[in-house]
Amino acid sequence: DTQMTQSPSTLSASVGDRVTITCRANETVSNWVAWYKQTPGKPPKLLIYKATTLERGVSSRFSGTDSASETEFTLTISSLQPDDFATYYCQQYVNFPLTFGQGTKVDVK
């Protein structure tokens, strides 16, 4: 299985901060990566797909990058808002079984 490793596991930040989460794959996944946000008691919500494409209706404060290595990806929130405190997951969807990262919890500093 393709392993997706997120770092950090927990990130403490304040409203207005710029935060970046990294996701590394143990094999190439091209740019077939999605990012999701999950708040307690809710299902995940798609934020970004194909590594850099913002899902319709998602704030432009969210952005994704890929890399030439096709194994390292980042999710950046440009200016953290109160609703952004949540857990974020990356997912690769090119190799079966499809796999998720273990999650990064963004909490209040």
Add this chain to the structure above:
Amino acid sequence: QVVVQESGPGLVKPSETLSLSCTVSGGSINTDGFYWTWIRQHPEKGLEWIGFIHFRGRTSYNPALKNRLTISVDASENRFSLKLTSLTAADTALYFCARGRGYPLDSWGQGTLVTVSS
């Protein structure tokens, strides 16, 4: 806007079979390009992809569950289903159904908690 909603028993005994359904509303399950997907989340843990079905019948299963898993679609009822046999405590989880647009999951149900216990 499509809405998906899980239904099924909250408590299942060990060794028994779990049957969950996912009803799709606001859109047809008979639409090319969509993959009707099951995912689960163990308590306080991350997400595990279970598998999907396309309305034409193509399925893909997680090998870790493949021997116990069946995903089917009922186009006449606009719903798809999951059957997981030989349950153990390790199958206790929050089960989500979702629509895969291609494979990114763009519409999720609220999830249904399944507890395996005697």
